[in-house]
Amino acid sequence: MKHTLSVLVENKPGVLTRVASLFARRGFNIDSLAVGTTEDPTISRMTIVVSADETALEQITKQLYKLINVLKVQDLDPGDMIDRELVLYKVSALPERRHEIIEIANVFRAKIVDVGRASLTIEATGTGDKLAAMEDLLRAYGIKELARTGKIALARGSRDA
Amino acid sequence: MKMTGAQAIVRSLQEEGVEVVFGYPGGVVLPLFDALYEAEGIRVILTRHEQGATHAADAYARVTGKPGVVIVTSGPGAANTVTGIANAYMDSVPLVVITGQVATHVLGTDAFQETDITGITIPITKHNYLVDDARDIPEVMAEAFHIAGTGRPGPVLIDLPVDISRGEVAFSYPERVNLPGYKPTVKGHAKQIHQAASLIAKARKPLLYAGGGVLSSDGAKELKELAELMQLPVVATLMGKGAFPEDHHLFVGMPGMHGGKYTNYAITETDLLLGIGVRFDDRVTGKLATFATKAKIVHVDVDPAEIGKNRSVDVPIVGDAKSVLAAIVAELRKMGAEPKTDAWMRVIDDWRGRFPFHYHTSESAIMPQQVVERVRELTKGKPTVFTTEVGQNQMWACQYLRITEPRTWVSSGGLGTMGFGLPAAIGAQLGRPDHMVIDIAGDGSIQMNSQELATAAINKLPVKVIILNNGYLGMVRQWQELFYERRYSSSTLPQDCPDFVKLAEAYGCFGIRATTPAELDDALVAAFAHDGPAVVDVRVEREENVFPMVAPGGSIDEMLGGIPGGPVSEMLDEELLEEVWE
Ligand SMILES: Cc1ncc(C[n+]2csc(CCOP(=O)(O)OP(=O)(O)O)c2C)c(N)n1
Ligand SMILES: [Mg+2]
Numbered sequence A: 001m002k003h004t005l006s007v008l009v010e011n012k013p014g015v016l017t018r019v020a021s022l023f024a025r026r027g028f029n030i031d032s033l034a035v036g037t038t039e040d041p042t043i044s045r046m047t048i049v050v051s052a053d054e055t056a057l058e059q060i061t062k063q064l065y066k067l068i069n070v071l072k073v074q075d076l077d078p079g080d081m082i083d084r085e086l087v088l089y090k091v092s093a094l095p096e097r098r099h100e101i102i103e104i105a106n107v108f109r110a111k112i113v114d115v116g117r118a119s120l121t122i123e124a125t126g127t128g129d130k131l132a133a134m135e136d137l138l139r140a141y142g143i144k145e146l147a148r149t150g151k152i153a154l155a156r157g158s159r160d161a
Numbered sequence B: 001m002k003m004t005g006a007q008a009i010v011r012s013l014q015e016e017g018v019e020v021v022f023g024y025p026g027g028v029v030l031p032l033f034d035a036l037y038e039a040e041g042i043r044v045i046l047t048r049h050e051q052g053a054t055h056a057a058d059a060y061a062r063v064t065g066k067p068g069v070v071i072v073t074s075g076p077g078a079a080n081t082v083t084g085i086a087n088a089y090m091d092s093v094p095l096v097v098i099t100g101q102v103a104t105h106v107l108g109t110d111a112f113q114e115t116d117i118t119g120i121t122i123p124i125t126k127h128n129y130l131v132d133d134a135r136d137i138p139e140v141m142a143e144a145f146h147i148a149g150t151g152r153p154g155p156v157l158i159d160l161p162v163d164i165s166r167g168e169v170a171f172s173y174p175e176r177v178n179l180p181g182y183k184p185t186v187k188g189h190a191k192q193i194h195q196a197a198s199l200i201a202k203a204r205k206p207l208l209y210a211g212g213g214v215l216s217s218d219g220a221k222e223l224k225e226l227a228e229l230m231q232l233p234v235v236a237t238l239m240g241k242g243a244f245p246e247d248h249h250l251f252v253g254m255p256g257m258h259g260g261k262y263t264n265y266a267i268t269e270t271d272l273l274l275g276i277g278v279r280f281d282d283r284v285t286g287k288l289a290t291f292a293t294k295a296k297i298v299h300v301d302v303d304p305a306e307i308g309k310n311r312s313v314d315v316p317i318v319g320d321a322k323s324v325l326a327a328i329v330a331e332l333r334k335m336g337a338e339p340k341t342d343a344w345m346r347v348i349d350d351w352r353g354r355f356p357f358h359y360h361t362s363e364s365a366i367m368p369q370q371v372v373e374r375v376r377e378l379t380k381g382k383p384t385v386f387t388t389e390v391g392q393n394q395m396w397a398c399q400y401l402r403i404t405e406p407r408t409w410v411s412s413g414g415l416g417t418m419g420f421g422l423p424a425a426i427g428a429q430l431g432r433p434d435h436m437v438i439d440i441a442g443d444g445s446i447q448m449n450s451q452e453l454a455t456a457a458i459n460k461l462p463v464k465v466i467i468l469n470n471g472y473l474g475m476v477r478q479w480q481e482l483f484y485e486r487r488y489s490s491s492t493l494p495q496d497c498p499d500f501v502k503l504a505e506a507y508g509c510f511g512i513r514a515t516t517p518a519e520l521d522d523a524l525v526a527a528f529a530h531d532g533p534a535v536v537d538v539r540v541e542r543e544e545n546v547f548p549m550v551a552p553g554g555s556i557d558e559m560l561g562g563i564p565g566g567p568v569s570e571m572l573d574e575e576l577l578e579e580v581w582e
Helices: A015-025 A054-066 A095-107 A128-139 B005-015 B027-036 B050-064 B082-090 B117-124 B134-149 B162-166 B190-202 B212-216 B220-230 B261-269 B321-335 B342-354 B368-379 B392-400 B421-431 B452-458 B474-483 B500-506 B517-529 B574-581
Strands: A002-010 A030-037 A043-051 A070-076 A081-092 A111-115 A119-126 A143-148 A152-155 B002-004 B020-024 B043-046 B068-072 B095-101 B127-130 B155-161 B168-170 B206-210 B234-236 B272-276 B296-301 B315-318 B384-388 B436-442 B464-469 B510-514 B534-539
Touching (some): A002 A015, A002 A054, A002 A152, A015 A030, A015 A043, A015 A054, A015 B117, A043 A152, A070 A152, A081 A128, A095 A111, A095 A119, A095 A128, A119 A128, B005 B027, B005 B134, B005 B162, B005 B168, B020 B050, B020 B421, B027 B068, B027 B155, B027 B162, B043 B421, B050 B068, B050 B082, B050 B095, B050 B421, B050 B452, B082 B095, B082 B117, B082 B155, B095 B162, B117 B127, B117 B155, B127 B134, B134 B155, B134 B168, B155 B162, B190 B296, B206 B261, B212 B220, B261 B342, B272 B321, B296 B321, B342 B574, B368 B392, B368 B436, B368 B464, B384 B392, B392 B436, B392 B464, B392 B474, B421 B436, B421 B464, B464 B500, B510 B517
Parallel strands (some): B020 B043, B095 B155, B127 B155, B206 B234, B206 B272, B272 B296, B296 B315, B436 B464, B510 B534
Antiparallel strands (some): A030 A043, A081 A119, A081 A143, A081 A152, A111 A119, B002 B168
C-alpha cells in the first residue's frame, strides 16, 4: 500500500542524508522524495512516497521521529490531501506530428515549453493518475527524455484548526 | 569570556562534570590536546588504540551512569572508533566522541587524513555534528551530552575541524538545550499503567523480563520492589544482568540462546510477560512465532520504536523503566493487589532443580565453567565488576557468575565485539576504583586489544584478565562442530602463541599460568592478590561446548545439550500445573 508521508525537518545540512540513509538501512523503499523549505525558512518539508504495510509504516514513522532533526511526521490521508507532481517530457515530434502532440498536451492542460527541430518539451502538473495517462499517450510518439519532481502534497484546508 | 574553540570544548567538558577522557592525539586534534594539558579536574587516559579508548569510555559510562568521553584525531583515528561507537549504539550506552577533522576550507577535497566520519557514523550514532562555526561549540556540546544521556542513551559524535578549534568563542554555557525534535517521554501513560497493573494482579503465571533499560534508567530498586510486592519471578537478559540480584529466590536466569532451560521454559509457559527495557532481540526470542505464545505482553520502553518492532504487544508503555516501574508498584498498592504466584514459583523451582547448568569435571583438565565458578567463589562478597570478551567465555560468564549489583556487569551484547573486555575493564576500573575488575576472556578475543595491557600497567589500573585459553575461536568451533560436520575452518589458535604470561610481563603486568585443576585456585588467588594488573592464562579443556543451546532460528524451549528435557509441553509436572490452574 502506498503512503504519502509529509515530514517536517529542521533545515540543516545533512538532514536529507539522515532520512535517506534511514530508509535504506531499515529496508524501506522510497518511491519518490521531494524536499523544499516551508513558509518558515528554518524548516523544510519532505514529501516521501513509500510502499509499506501498516506495521512497516509504524516502524518508519517511529524511526523517523528518532532522528533529532525530524519535527513532525504525517501520513496524509489520500482522500483528504492535495498532491501534485511536475513532469517535463521531451517528445519526438517531427513537424507533421506536432499538432497531435500539442492536442494531447492541451487535453491534459499541459504546456509546451520548448520546441526543437525534432522534439517538443511539455510541462505537465497533476496527480499521479493524470500524469500516467498522459505519459501513456505520449509514449506512442517516443519520449526521448523525462524528468519529474516527485510528488509534493499538503493536507486539505478542512484539516486546519 | 573569550577563548579558542579547543578551550571551549574543555570548558564544556568541565561544565558537564567530566573527570576522565579517553583518547589518542594526532595532527588536527592537537589544539584540543593542548587545551587538555593541565586542564583542571580532567584526567586524560592515553590508550594504545582508538578502539580501546572507545570501549573504555563505554564501560566507564556503564559503571558510572555518566557519558563516556573520547577524543581522537581525524581519518584513521576517527575510523578506529567506529567499532566502539557501533558497540555503544547497539547497547544504548551514552558516549560523546569528539573527532578532529581537517580544516573547513579543505573539507571535501580528500585532504590528508580526511574521512567523512559524520557520514560513516550516521547509522551508529544517536546524532552527530560537524561543527562549522566555533561560536556553536558550547551549544553543540550541551546538546551532545543531553542527547547521549537522556531518553534511550547512545553515542553522539562531534567532528571538529582544526580551524574551528583554533577559532574564537565568547564562552557561555547554555543552561538548557533547545531541541524541538527531541523530547523523550519519561512518564508512562496512566491508563496503560493501570492496565498493566490489572493484568499483573490477575495473572497466575506472570514473568518479568528485564533488560538493559532497567539499568540505564537506574531502576533496579523499583524492579525489586515490584517483584517482591507481587512475588513475580524475574528473568534478565545479557544486557540486564545486575538489574535484579542473581542470588534472589525470584531470579530465574538469563533467557535465550544459551540461557537456562528453566528460564526458557518459564518464558514459554508464562501467561503474562512483562518486558521492561528490553527489545525482544533474536538471541533472546529464538523463533518469534513460538516465543511466549501463551502470554499477554506488556512492553515498557523509553524508545517507542522498540515497542511492536519484533513482537506485537497487548499493553505498550512508552516511558523510562524506573518511572514506569514505580508507577506500576504504586498502582498495585492502590488496588490492594496480592501475590498469586506461589504455585507458579513451585513449577519454576521444580524446573530449576531439574535443569541446572552443569558440566563434568576432570582430574587432569581444567573445565572452563569451573574457572568461572572459582572466580565467582573467590570474589564472593567483595565488590567486583565483571567484563567479558565474546564467545564461549562470555556465555559461561553469563551462566556461572552471580551478578548482584547494578552496573557491575559490562559485556558487549548487541554487537558481540571481540576485544571489548580488556579496554572495558580499564574503563570500569577508572569508574570504580574501589572495585576489583575482572575480564573473563578468550584467547582469541584478548588478542584483539591486548595492547591495552600497556594502558593498564602505566596507569596502575589493577585489572585482572582471566583467559579461558582453549586454543580455539571456541564459539566458532562449537558451531562448526554442531552445524558444519566438525570442519574447523580457520578457528584453531595455538594455545601457546602468544605466551600470555610473557606477554603480560612484557607490558609490566603480572602473568601466571594454570594448566591443571590443582593449579587453578593458586593462580587466581595470586592474580587477585597482586596489586597491579594481572593476566591468568588458564589452559582449559579445548573442546568443551556451551550448553544448553537453542539452535539458530529454533524455539527457545527446544534446546540442544544440557540435561535432557523436551519442549515445555512435556516438561510440566501435572499436579503442580493443576494447582496453577485451579
Ligand atoms: C570482532 C569480531 N570478529 C569476529 C567475531 C565472531 N566470533 C564470535 S565468537 C568468536 C570466537 C571467540 O574466540 P575466543 O575469544 O577464543 O573465545 P572462546 O569462544 O574460545 O571462549 C568469533 C570469532 C566477533 N564476535 N567479533
Ligand atoms: Mg578461545
